[in-house]
Amino acid sequence: MRKNNIINKLSKEEIHVINLMKNKLNELGVRGYIVGGAVRDILLDKEIKDIDICITCNPMCIINQLKEVKSFKYYKKFETSTIIFNNGIEIDLIRCRKESYSYPGVLPEVIPSSIEDDLYRRDFTINSIAYNIIGNEIIDRHNGTNDLELKKIAKVHDNSYTEDPTRIFRAVKYSVRYNFGLEDIDEIKDNLQNGVLKFISNDRIMREIILLCEEEKWIRNILLCKKLGIFNINKELLGKQNDLCNYSDINHRIINLFLSLRDREDRNIFTDNSVLNRKLKEALVKYNIEIEKVSHFTCKTIDNFIIYDVLKNLNEYELILYSFDYKNKYKIYNYLNNLKNIKLKIRGNEIKELGINEGKKIGNILKYLLKIKMNTMIANEENLLKRNLGEILNGVEHKN
Known part of the structure; x- marks a missing residue:
């Protein structure tokens, strides 16, 4: 552990919220740590996307006594919560825990524990760094800060990709986002060749695919997936210019990726899930x-x-x-x-005035007129109808 007041790199509003948390944790004798992506991105001088704080008690013990809370959601099963403060800052407050997997790909069993166990359960070393809010110190038991300097994505513990195969997608995301090397590339390829993705549902895979497509370098994400053997991709189609396709829209990126997939089994992930729009x-x-x-x-x-x-x-x-x-x-x-x-100016009532009252026949005449208008671009179908009623009726009857 080493002293490093990373809080100073947060915004004024974020610092205010962290100090509220710090004062309450001190008062209750509870330890609290900023963990994961926020610490990683602060150390990389990147803009942080969210703040996760791990504490050594049930979050409700803190939330019920915090001032300036605008709203919150609490998830009892995992003892996690999302809090929105009056100044608009949102944090996730989580109980420190360890996880156990009864078999590959299953969602883990969660057991309240220490910050050491919480960091051990993390996916990559660069995400296993914590900051002790009260002690103003970095906790880095898995050399995450060193791997940040070496620019590499490495697992925290053995069997990491077997326990949770979705970590493979996250390895791709972080590798491309930060331009870091994949330390475990051979292990990832071996796991994929052994069919590790079959242990998880299409819903979980689709969520990770969406996250890959939300990234600025989404095409590079997909190409790395191809290199690893996750997808068989038609590279010529991926990111292809199309005036109807706006690649700033995530759904359009999903469409393009879907079309770029060569294997029907991969396409089935996109058509058999409850995640997509x-x-x-x-x-x-x-x-x-x-x-x-x-x-x-x-x-x-x-x-x-x-x-x-x-x-x-x-x-x-x-x-x-x-x-x-x-x-x-x-x-x-x-x-x-x-x-x-293209719309017809004429309506059914005008056809009735010509002595035609049968609803189906009126509908067929309107359809016939629309066809002529689209194929000839005539401006006035009313004159056409009056002058050529017999021919039109014959055309409608012949068609049917």
Whole structure:
């Protein structure tokens, strides 16, 4: 342990909250530590994303006596809580614990314990550094600060990737984010070849994939996944320019990754989970089922109405999916920029005035007129209807 007042590198509002915590912990005789990502990023002079504080008692013992708490959520099973203070600062308050895994990939059993055990359960050495709030000292039992200087991602203990295979995805994320080397690359590859990801659910895998795609260097994340053997990727499609695809949107990145996957087994992770946006997942599922149907109509026809009739039933995500096929791209652009906005000026009542009262026939006439308007771009379908009613009726009847 060594003295190092890292709190001075926090914002004024964050320091205020930490001092509130420090005073209350001192008063109650409870030890408290800033842990994980906040310590890591402060030591790297990076902007911190969140503050986690481990304490040696149940968080409710502290929360109930803290001033300036605006709201909080408490999770009894793991004795963790999220607190929002009046000044807007949010922290996670967690009881120090150790974890045990009954078999690979299972969620751990949690047992209240010491800061030493809490740091041992961490994924990587650079995330196993703690800061004693009261003693103003760094606790680094696994040489995390040294690994920060050496720029490497290394596990804390043996069997780490077998216990929790999601750590493989996090190793990728941190390696790319900080441009650090992967100390355990051979072990990770061996675990993947032995099928370690089969021990965890699609939901857990999908959550990690989303986190990879949320990163600024998301394409590099996926390419490292390919190198390790997590995914088989078509590199030419990954990150491909597409005017309909806005890569600042995470869902669009997910679509692009999905299309870049070569193996159906990998795509099944995207279509069989409860994590993705509902409309997005529906689009991915339908794409797998109906790709031949849609491609047949959109790729092989120049009939504007047929293109419209097929594409009008697709949501925004489906349209993006199909637009990556160059045969579809310009037809989809045509639909979005032109066909989608074409409306008939004439209504059913005007057709009734011509002596046609059957509802189905009126509907078929309107559909027929819309088809003509889309394919010829006529400006006034009312004149067309009056002058060519017989021909239109014949066309409608012949079609049916």
